Amino acid sequence: MNITEIKKLANEGKSPYFFSKETMNFFNSKVYKDIKEVKDGYLFITSEVFGNDPRHYRIRKIKLNGSINSGKQFKSLKSAKNYLKSF
Numbered sequence: 210m211n212i213t214e215i216k217k218l219a220n221e222g223k224s225p226y227f228f229s230k231e232t233m234n235f236f237n238s239k240v241y242k243d244i245k246e247v248k249d250g251y252l253f254i255t256s257e258v259f260g261n262d263p264r265h266y267r268i269r270k271i272k273l274n275g276s277i278n279s280g281k282q283f284k285s286l287k288s289a290k291n292y293l294k295s296f
Contacts, residue, residue: 210244210246210251211242211244212240212241212242212244212253215244215251215253215271216228216240218271218273218275219271219275219277220275221275222274222275222276223274223275223276223277224271224275224276224277225275227277228240236257236258236259237257237258237264238255238256238257239255239256239257240253240254240255241253241254241255241256241286241289241290243290243293245293245294245296247270247296249270249272249273250270250271250272250273251270251271252268252269252270252280252293252296253268253269253271254266254267254268254269254286254289254290254293255267255269256286263284265282265283265284266282266283266284266285266286266288266289267279267280267281267282267283267289268280268281268283268289268292268293
């Protein structure tokens with residue numbers, strides 16, 4: 210599984226707007242290539258900026274039905290990647 214396949218799973222499943230250009234622009238979102246397969250889906254990393262707050266990084270899970278859950282938040286990409294590797 211790669212990010213392109215995760216986007217396709219979301220679009221065809223229960224999160225069709227998560228990766229839309231409008232949504233990504235609104236939240237100033239970035240998606241990273243790091244992926245980890247878990248029992249009921251895949252973990253991946255995104256980052257967002259809200260207003261004047263600093264960018265934060267989040268581990269998200271996409272389930273096989275395309276639904277995306279927010280997970281743990283981190284202050285740095287390095288911390289998020291290290292957490293993802295720990296699974």
